[in-house]
Amino acid sequence: MYDNLLHQTISEQLKSDLDSKQFPGSVLFSGPQGSGKLTAALETARILSCTETPHAIWNCTCPSCLQHKALVSGNLILTGPRDCTPEIAAASYAFLQAAANNASYLTAARYLFLRSVRKLTLRFSPVLWNDDDKINKIASVTSEIDEQLETVDFPHNLPDFKTVEKTCGKLVELCQKLEKDFLYASIPISHIRNVSSWARMKSSGGTKTIIIENADRMLESVRNALLKILEEPPEDTVFILTATRRSAVMPTILSRVRTYNFSERTLEQQQDVISRVFHKNSFSGSIDDYLQTFLPVLPDQLRQSAKSFLSEIASGHIPDIQGVIKECKNFEPRIMLKVFLRGLLEYQRPLFKTPSGAQASSCVVKAVQDCWNNVSVFNQSVQSALEVLVKELSKVNKMYGNVLLCVIM
Incomplete structure (x- = not known):
């Protein structure tokens, strides 16, 4: 559990609460930007869905864990504003470097790139955009992204390097278009209403997880809509909110969630994350600094x-x-x-x-x-x-x- 959450002591508390079945239905992951909140939220969704014993080990191969690792689970909804494209560009660079050199970390870099793209495309789920007038235009872009991903996705063998390079370039370009043209600056109220309806539908595949990023940037009307479902959450659904400013989250929402506080990583720890995740060993700045080199x-x-x-x-x-x-x-x-x-x-x-x-x-x-x-x-x-x-x-x-x-x- 949480093997991919580096330099965060809160992982021990999360493990303890999940092992003892004390993990509540609504939580807030609060902490600085770049502290691993989304990584922890996605890993929590995988752990909650695991069907194997021993439960939710990192290399679990149950169908649910494999779907969550690839970010293709039907029981996962991700919404909220985020600058996804710098991470996608950084992940593409790491993947291409690994592919060009047939590096030992090629599989990890491949997963990194696939997941970085899907952290964006998950925000355009038909569940969220149902009845939106942009849905057809969005679908044309996401369909093309899915088609390009097939070329480099598991379980297929990778094609020759030139094809991989061309595919990555096209995917970065499509993701930039998707984010620029359609990603909101703050969550629309319709998305919360659509999530609420989806959450109340019975699932045959176990626990549903709804991740709402940057909940501290929601408008008041959106916060009130979210509050209604948090007051009476469905039994088989877990809500994970993230925020960089806990003080900006509505007090009535705070009263209905358990807060897990993420600490700020030291510069040395951030450089270790860059080295281990993006396989860049010579960078001397922070995670934000590194991602900004791809702007x-x-x-x-x-x-x-x-x-x-x-x-x-x-x-x-x-x-x-x-x-x-x-x-x-x-x-x-x-x-x-x-x-x-x-x-x-x-x-x-x-x-x-x-x-x-x-x-x-x-x-x-x-x-x-x-x-x-x-x-x-x-x-x-x-x-x-x-x-x-x-x-x-x-x-x-x-x-x-x-x-x-x-x-x-």
Whole structure:
């Protein structure tokens, strides 16, 4: 159990609760980004479904465990916003390196890539998108992804390297299209309602697991819809919510779930994860840093764009927002917008040198946080959110006597 959850002591508590049958029907996995919450949630779903004795050992070959390892179980629903494509690109790179060198870890790298793709496609289950007007367009993309996956999926032997390379390239491209065109910034209320109906249908295949990622980013109406089913959960269904900010989860939801707290991995531990999972031994940064090296625009370029953006405002000019968006490849995936906004926060730090500057800084931080929330929670377009941000930062600059000039000196 939890052999793939590295450097997390909470795994012992999870094992204990599952072994003693004290694992509740609704839980919250809370912890920093990159702490293994989704890995733990997927592994928990496998353990709950296992039909063999001894129960749920890592190399169990019962049909249910094999389906869960491949992320093709009919008893698993995964929903919630996530930047999936950087991990898919990183997994593709690891897989191709292993295939090119016939490495000893080829099977593991193959699973890594397949699972990374399905962590995205699971979010487009017909169960979730039933009656949505986009379902036919989504189905055309997911069908093509499934067709391409057949080429590199188990139990087939891998084709020649050129075919594998071409297939991986096509899959990365299709996944980028699927995420860019259809993945929501926060969970639609219709998905919770559809999940609720599905959860109440009797299953002949054992425990159903519903994983809701980033539950702290749900709108109030969605939270209320979720609360209704958590108040009376079906007996054969387990709900696993994940969140980076437990404090942002509704108190009434918190009262109905058991929280498992995931600790932040040290930098050394994160580098070990990169080495053991992605088979990259020479990387010196964090997991986030590594995945960001696979973004369409590199982090350093995004931060430089942020510096130019802030400099324009500090000089009393209006930045070319459309030009910034184009330069940053439409901020797709959305994690690129987060890197850009973090760059703004880094470059405004000189404001702390004076009392008035510190006051201005608090206003800047709030405006930047509001910009991210407008996009990630309220589904506002990036252009509209940046336009609002420019107005707010210009107002702060004027209110405090061109205080932003100190950040470009």
